[in-house]
Amino acid sequence: MRQIKILATLLLLCQSVFVFSQQRPERAKIIITGNVIEKTSNTPLEYATITLKNTRNPKLIFGGITDSKGGFSVEAAAGNYDIIVEFISFKPTEIKGKQLTENTNLGTIALAEDATQLNEVVVRAEKTTVEIKLDKKVYNVGNDLMVKGGTVSDVLDNIPSVSVDVEGNISLRGNENVRVLIDGRPSNAINVSEALRLIPADAIEKVEVITNPSARYDAEGGGGILNIILKKGKNKGVNGTFIGTLGEPRNNGLSGTLNYKSDQFNLFTTQGYSNRNNPGNALTNSRYLNDDNSTRDYMNETRENDRVNKSYNGNFGFDWFLDKTWTWTNIVNFRKSSGDNIDNVFQNYYDVDFVYDYTRNRINKEESNSKNIEYSTNFTKNFKKEGHKLTIDGSFSSNWDKNFAFISDTNTNSTDVSFDETANLQEQSRNLFQTDYVYPFGKGSQFEMGYKGDFVKNTTNYSVISDGTPRPEFTNILEYKEKVNALYVNYGFKVKKFSFLFGTRWEDSDIDVNQLATNDFNNKKYDNFFPSAFVNYEIGDQTNASISYSRRIQRPRGRQLNPFNNLSSNVNIFVGNPDLNPALTDAIDLGFLKRWDKLTLNTSLYGNKTTGAFQFVRRESGDFQNGIPIIISSPINLATEYRSGFEFTLNYSPYKWWKLNGNFNFFYAETDGDYTYTDFNGNEVVQNFDNSATSWFTRLTSKITLPYKIDWQTNATYNGAQRTAQGKNLGNFSMNLAFSKDVLKDKGTVSLNVSDVFNSRKRMMETYIPGVVDSYGEMQWRVRQINFSFTYRFNVQKNEKERKPRNGGQQDDGGDFPG
Template sequence: MATFAQPNAGKAKVIITGNVVEKTSKLPLEYATITLKNTQNPKAVFGGITDNKGNFNVEASAGVYDIIIEFISFKPTEIKQKRLNESTNLGTIALEEDATQLNEVVVRAEKTTVEIKLDKKVYNVGQDLMVKGGTVSDVLDNIPSVSVDVEGNVSLRGNDNVRILIDGRPSSAINITEALRLIPADAIEKVEVITNPSARYDAEGGGGLLNIILKKGKNQGINGTFIGTTGYPKNNGVSGTVNYKTKEFNLFTTQGYSQRENPGNALTNSRYLNDDNSTRDYMYETRENERANKSYNGNFGFDWFLSESLTWTNTVNYRRNSGNNIDDVLQKYYDVNFAYQYERNRINAEDSKSKNIEYTTNFTKNFKKEGHKLTIDGSFSKNTDENIAFITDAATNTPIVTLDETTNLQKQNRNLIQTDYVYPFAKGSQIEFGYKGEFLKNISDYSVVTNGVPFPQFTNILEYKEYVNALYTSYGTKIKKFSFLLGMRWEDSNIEVNQLATSDFNNKKYDNFFPSAFFTYELGEQTSASISYSRRIQRPRGRQLNPFNNLSSNVNIFVGNPDLDPAFTDAVDIGYIKRWSKLTFNTSLYGNKTTGAFQFVRRESGDFQNGIPIIISSPINLATEYRTGFEFTLNYSPYKWWKLNSNFNFFYNETDGDFTYTDFNGNEVVQNFDNSTIAWFTRLTSKINLPYKIDWQTNATYNGPQRNAQGRSLGVFSMNLAFSKDILKDKGTLSLNVSDLLNSRKRLMETYIAGAVDSYGEMQWRERQINFSFTYRFNVQKNEREKERRNRGGQQDDGGDFPG
């Protein structure tokens, strides 16, 4: 049992004992802090912490003391002017959860935690069994309310307009989807899910924000964790986190290297239609992907404690990746009677390389008054992506073989400066304001050579610049059981889209206000309700604005729209949480209205490839989109050794808009994009603590069917499984997990475009994955190992979700 003291010479020694428990459940609170402050001698301070049974034993000099008993997220208990002239037992002290704080409520569980704040939820996911040996994408797909589809696209409550941050900053990666697949899951400490962000956060992201917090050691002395992983298909990797902390410095580093193979497959069976929707012919397509990559992810940094109240943090992050992908496409053609005609084989052999280096710095000044804080942040990064592909196209009905060589080189610089100031000026009240400047420049050099001849139609250099300056302020207070947080954010955007090949320059300038409001009312000790509002923006990005063609397919051509404007979303969220001894119910009803929503319209170009019409797709500000839905999370603990978590989301989406254009024959064509759809998904997770320190975790997910303007996606069921066992006196852990146990995680699509095509498709980005990992911890304090054990166990007694 740890104790600390400032000696008071000449005084008799006394022993102070007692027991600390949680008020509601009467469970003992381990690592609660007991502090004795001598009222006549401020330098005389004694204290200690409770053991695993909640007991404490503190030795102090006789005298008069203020005694403070504290535990994170609980209301402290203070015994004033206690005269201690002899050894004393203070008896049982019950601490009550602090569910009335203005800015946050930390919901404690025996095995894992979720922090429920006024405008976000924080899931501690670092030790989730399901993601051992996986990536950030795997982590996000195990978070309630979050979904990651088979192509790696992230959505929050069914909305894919999500802003993803890493350590509170936009990712410096050019392709965020690929970046999430490269960062190892073992580097993550927690994920903040912000469904309706306040004015403090970027206005970008109509569907909300996800903030991924990376690990950084905090223990005194030198300590660390090493993890080795192997898997099938090939998934070999090693990673480690080492930390060295003194009174003046905290040095930390995380290093990881992996080699992965991600085989995938797809098929599309298409029936092409005449103008009267009768059958013209058929084309059946199968696709096999052989993906492999090698990646390194590392950082090094330090905290310099300049004084008790001032800390300077510096970090350098470096990521490197090289990969290749052989995309083998076989197309078989049939006539109107489904008689075989010929086949075509299209092979895309692609090599890619990427490098990213980022330097971040932070000053944090904590003033004497609790909560009074000033922070200054800077982030400066460079990223390069190089992609070279050789596309061979051969058919049995012609001796001609086409060879396309495409090169796409991207360079991106992203610089960010931010400062935030929080001032609590009265009990339960505070004001906050700050500035953020984000400056982005991306140059994309794309070229195509066909059979040795440059193809100017697909060769171009696009320069994209985005400068966003923002100011915000917010005010919050608490009046008895009622809390509110009001905010206003102003963002000035200056965006340049410069097509250097044609000297086509476009400049978009606009500034907007983004209000937010959050209201919370405590209906009881274990019950609260809230309502919130915010206004959001979705800015078009480089590829969406690039007016040049992109040779991603020989019959489906993407062309950007330089006149694309941002879309704006008004979001309302109503929340409710109720906690019982073994059950927690957390639900929300939400509604979004988006004006100027992006829609990808398809039209015939008038050109044909082997008799197949070439279709051009472009984004436009076409529609107004309405989205309403509700979700709930249930956490049930029928026994101490068995914990259940379920998450359900249901939403209705309606799109209104018409697109009118003149086709290549001079005819006016009207496309009606009015559409409404109902969709839902659900996830169930079971965690069981078996004997001999073995943990067993299973989760099952079902994504319900969903309609869109030109077809529908079908329902898909998938399941994951994981086991772990602690060894070597809890210094080591063996883990086995199976991702997509039934090998059923696919995108199933039905598409119907009148007068064009009727098709069915399947796409599986990654086949079933089996991983085995070993974790070893050295000099990690007992309470830190216990935190990991808690996270793996997954017990949830009174509030919130556990990972998975």
């Protein structure tokens, strides 16, 4: 029960800090600074509480909390104080009768763990589901019941500002131009969306949402960055967690983390196996048009998918504490998966009066296999001066994807049967080198510089055989090579209540897109500067405002470039565009953060301008299938896209047993551009894609502690409608439910969650191309999912406050404002 008392004391102290900071008498102020660390490992302690109690006037109290580097700065009136430094599960330190008459640095204060408190835990201390900071949001996965038994995609779809559509495409504030990192490094997977569906949610510690990154981050991703941090054990001794899951449709899995830490080594591993079935469905009802837009005929297409996947995901690693200043980290990650997907397509044909004619049945049986292996290493040197650090990173990975499809095509008005076979073999290698140097100097000033080299090679071998005959027009080997070298510098400083961070990044890009079958070789070389600027103003102890600017880039990859793709539908075909150019984005963000004792509000006004933005267009190919025109969908560079919006996030705890988190985003998007192509009759066609649209989405999460310590979590999401250049995406509502209960003296937890309660999570769209087609479509990637999971922990307290590891980690672990 002692931890309950500690938690209650900590909450009361935070509330007292806020209340008394609002009631300070007007008198000369002084600044009290210092740093708080963990005594054993010298690790900075974030969110430690500092309280100053005036010995002559007990009602006069000042206080604050430490930042991510363990530093604190408390404004107080001159006087004699008892100073108390506290952190949950640590022995508090008290400095009695300290006379403070001028600005004072208390130096470094080391706290030791209180073993007695740790052994007497009955009710755990919970981290908030979302930690809101001025420059980013940090989503802690451990508390979210919704994702038990799920994958990384499920985790991302529960994060404020982030949406994952039914096809796995990720968007941030409605913008799909997002960079996804894993432990601060780009994913080495060929298909990132598919790879994220293979990593279990239980392997994730947290996700960082960075809407407007500084120059120290990769310039890739005009919409922002999502950094997925995987779990690594941090507690001393042997400890671990094991999770078993059963689901309907089939979602069976077993995963676990195991960790051993001593004074010299930290050994850790995460292992997971899953066997999933993800049935889905789609439909497209099309009315084909004559040149005068009158009806020619109809075709309604329905599709049933039955996806089965078996996957293994594991890593092994160690931290070697060479001495008090040097840490060497090595990690090996391995992922393997195999899957089958039966795509059963029915096409019902009708004449101009909608009288039934005949039905075609197209069955696409796919077999896929994937292997991915990555080795990463990190050296971190922490110098004597707090925050003075050098990190050196290397990452080497290979990925193999094999996909074979066997397609049969029959129809009710003929005895003919056609067969297609496709093979899609992809191999990708990635080598990454990086070094970062941080040097703090003066009061609240910091200089950063670094280099990064990212070298990728991807080869896609695609072939088609129809009725035993090779189809050379559908056969190609696409070779993609990308070499990016980058240098960056950042300088941050603090002047009174203002914090400034200015930087620039230079990236040199050398890209080859080669179609080996047709001897079509394309090389694109360009270099760009990516400046960034951040200004933060501390209005009060609990209130901040900021303005930031950055320049970003989006390079086309993978499916967007490959001019050959699958033939699951013979009349609606996606084709990549190897001539796509990168899109450049200028982004500005105005932020405001306000904290009360029970409520945290984070709002943002933002605007983006993207030149060469990607847009998917549909056009007639000139070919016909049984009289039906074959429609080609392909990405192109349109001229300019303007995007602006307003967002706010609320964390509210009206009672100890009830926590609410809400997120709302409204945005406006405008596209200016024309598309010109030559149709199958040799005529030049100019399409005007000028379009403006507004849309919005909102998400509300409620977590309630019921009697008998049962946790109940509800998540409701609504994505508003949005016009597109050739139609409209319709609005959609979905809801998830979850319950959990601690058992076995809190060493175990049983959870039940229902994803998509109403089975309503679909992509619904309307498309209208004058003189071609008027259609309505729906796509549901996965039907309603019910999961039951059991978690068992040993030598680990549930949701225990994690301290940052001694090694500095990757480039994206830092970037806070100085001071």
